[in-house]
Amino acid sequence: MNSAALSDFHLDVLKEVSNIGAGNAATSLSSLLGRTVDMKVSKVLPMPFNEIMEYVGGAERMILSVFVRIEGGISGNMLFIMGTEDARAMIRHMTGASGEEGFTEMGLSVIHEVGNIMIGSYLTALSDFLGFELTPSVPSLAMDMAGAILAFSLSEIGRTSDTAIVIDAGLLLDGAALSEDGASHIFLLPDPGSFDRIFQALGVAGHGGN
Amino acid sequence: MAVIRVGIAEGGVVGHPDTISTLGLGSCVGVTLYDDRKRIGGMVHVMLPSTELARGEAFNKAKFADSAVPDLLGQMIRHGADQRRLKAKLAGGAQMFSYGGEDSLLKIGARNVDACKKALKSLGIPIVAEDTGGSWGRTIELCTETGMLEVRAIGRDKKQI
Structure with a gap:
């Protein structure tokens, strides 16, 4: 399926898939932090690669990101992304450390673990909902320019297209963004061949054609 | 003087005094060509790395090493550059994540570098400098005054190659 040509109906289905995954991720983080965590109503839209960079604040912006490659019933990449200010706020919430002086090894491992939990619980919910086995790779953390991190994550999609369906949910703590950054996201980037499998699993493959 | 920005899977050619730049190369590779007499x-x-990876009949030439490098050469020549004077520089091709295993996705940076070198070699264009590999992102800017390529990375000294 040409990923740029999904119908509105199918985009809505993906939004629901995203709500289920992100909702479970929020619940997990909430019990870890003992705070109310919400994942903002997900955005699901086809975006040209260069627009995705702008969406996360520009290709040169420093972000922290946990990456997981998914194989199994569907394949694709997942990314948990935080701007540096959001990450500092998260580290403060988790450890009480001020986190003003760069990122310590402990601070980074907090983000690594938060990303791990968020992605893991997202995928658990997704796997239950779709009835697929999903096998995630070992989560890997990087702190670098958004362009460098995202372009790598888009390389499989790049084989077919210059546009990716970004399935995005934004993180809110006690109803607000973590910091002025407001730049914490969980991205699901299915490989192009996986969309049909999602729709087939949900029995809506033939619905809402263009 | 303008700085012309090149996005992912895009290319461009500029003349003196403008510079040309691309932001946040990770596993991607920035290839530059320079004609020192015309200052292009x-x-x-x-x-x-390869159009063999492309699926579907229409593809963007600037995305794949084996089509992007010849395409860039063609653009340079159309702008008046002389192929015999062209010198190439490369940056990028990092491995941004490590998640165990040795799958081909993880090694995409190294494969991109190899494929760009192979494409340049087959066109007879010498590579005079490179800053490739590692595990960090890079922003590059090519100066048409001198052909110098500036490489910037977070938490590292600026490099001029």
Whole structure:
């Protein structure tokens, strides 16, 4: 399926898939932090690669990101992304450390673990909902320019297209963004061949054609 | 003087005094060509090594090393550059994540670098400098005054190659 040509109906289905995954991720983080965590109503839209960079604040912006490659019933990449200010706020919430002086090894491992939990619980919910086995790779953390991190994550999609369906949910703590950054996201980037499998699993493959 | 920005899987050519730049190369490779007499510089932001990976009939030439490098050469020549004077520089091709295993996705940076070198070699264009590999992102800017390529990375000294 040409990923740029999904119908509105199918985009809505993906939004629901995203709500289920992100909702479970929020619940997990909430019990870890003992705070109310919400994942903002997900955005699901086809975006040209260069627009995705702008969406996360520009290709040169420093972000922290946990990456997981998914194989199994569907394949694709997942990314948990935080701007540096959001990450500092998260580290403060988790450890009480001020986190003003760069990122310590402990601070980074907090983000690594938060990303791990968020992605893991997202995928658990997704796997239950779709009835697929999903096998995630070992989560890997990087702190670098958004362009460098995202372009790598888009390389499989790049084989077919210059546009990716970004399935995005934004993180809110006690109803607000973590910091002025407001730049914490969980991205699901299915490989192009996986969309049909999602729709087939949900029995809506033939619905809402263009 | 303008700075011309090249996005992912895009390329471009500029003349003196403008510069050409691309932001946040990770596993992607930035290839630059420079004609020192005409002071014309070209750059392409390559995402994948080979058009053999492309699915579907229409593809963007600037995305794949084996089509992007010849395409950039063609653009340089159309702008008046002389192929015999062209010198190439490369940056990028990092491995941004490590998640165990040795799958081909993880090694995409190294494969991109190899494919760009192979494409340049087959066109007879010498590579005079490179800053490739590692595990960090890079922003590059080619100066058409001198052909110098500036490489910037977070938490590292600026490099001029």
